[in-house]
Amino acid sequence: RVTFLEANQGQSCFDACENAELACQMHWFELLNNCDALRAGFPFGADHCSENFYGRDLPAFRPEDATLLVNQKPRVYAASCGGKHSKTRRLCGCGFRKGGSTSSRTFHTVYNVQPSRYFEWQVRYMHLWFKQADMPGRITRLLTANAADPLSATIPTHVAPPPRNPKDPGYSPYNKPSAVNHWLRKARPTEDVIIVVDPDCMFIRPLDIVVEEGSPIAQQAFYHFNLDSDEIPMQIARRYCKNCTFLDPIAVPMIVHRRDLLKIAPLWLSKTMEIRNDRHNWPNCWDNRTCSTVGLGWTAEMFGYVFAASELGIRHEIWDLQVVPPVHKEVITSIIHYHVEVP
Structure with a gap:
């Protein structure tokens, strides 16, 4: 089971999932790294999608210019649960902790x-x-x-x-x-x-x-x-x-x-x-x-x-x-x- 959460601006997925008493699951970033998936995740306020950026805080949504950001180099700069940027909001796949108690x-x-x-x-x-x-x-x-x-x-x-x-x-x-x-x-x-x-x-x-x-x-x-x-x-x-x-x-x-x-x-x-x-x-x-x-x-x-x-x-x-x-x-x-x- 997975729960997709929108992180606050400047917040990492690690913290967003942790606040919901869940664990960030890194593999979901590969599935979210395209314009269609990001549009579904951020259905309101996104005007266009760009594939010209890369970083471990991507894919994400940049509210200041209503742009969805796809990670251009996911193999080199693989998305990280801990990645964050002051100008972006991330879409996070969260699940139950594997380690449990x-x-x-x-x-x-x-x-x-x-x-x-x-x-x-x-x-x-x-x-x-x-x-x-x-x-x-x-x-x-x-x-x-x-x-x-x-x-x-x-x-x-x-x-x-x-x-x-x-x-x-x-x-x-x-x-x-x-x-x-x-x-x-x-x-x-x-x-x-x-x-x-x-x-x-x-x-x-x-x-x-x-x-x-x-x-x-x-x-x-x-x-x-x-x-x-x-x-x-x-x-x-x-x-x-x-x-x-x-x-x-x-x-x-x-x-x-x-x-x-x-x-x-x-x-x-x-x-x-x-x-x-x-x-x-x-x-x-x-x-x-x-x-x-x-x-x-x-x-x-x-x-x-x-x-x-x-x-x-x-x-x-x-x-x-x-x-x-x-x-x-x-x-x-x-x-x-x-x-x-x-x-």
């Missing part, structure tokens, strides 16, 4: 580091900002090491052994999926909502979005997957995710239901290893930043997560959850990802 408002934030002075100051600031921002739930440092370090005495820490890949021993991003997987299976957290961030993230306000099982939310990555193109992200996807029917260009922060992350984590690691073990066969531009921004030599772990989620059929909402420097504007997100360079 089993989805609780409990949170656990995690991030991965190695024992070093380089990470120590980031860790201390991370926990300071977490507290100052009044973040919900707990936070745990996932430490990739063979034993606890001195910081473990004052910082909530889970020690995860370093992953082993004899073919590629120097690639440290393996640590993230490996540590997340180890923590989930050994520490057995009970919180439903897991927030995965990087250590160089600054919390400036609470990030308390509740996700249901099967409906995670993540940040837009610096690249896109245009299914009709031969751009480098799609070249990579066609090699390592051949049967994937969708691809979510995502990055941290990722807000995932614990049961979804339990499925994703082991495949995330194995897909990352699959990509890295094939690195001697990569075309030059996959890792050469002079002809592409992808830099697969470092970002293989990001693609590993995307492909793992896609193979499992777990589709992400893409929201603006963070900003990165230089920030010369009012910050409305919960996180500033300040990006320190890895030495």
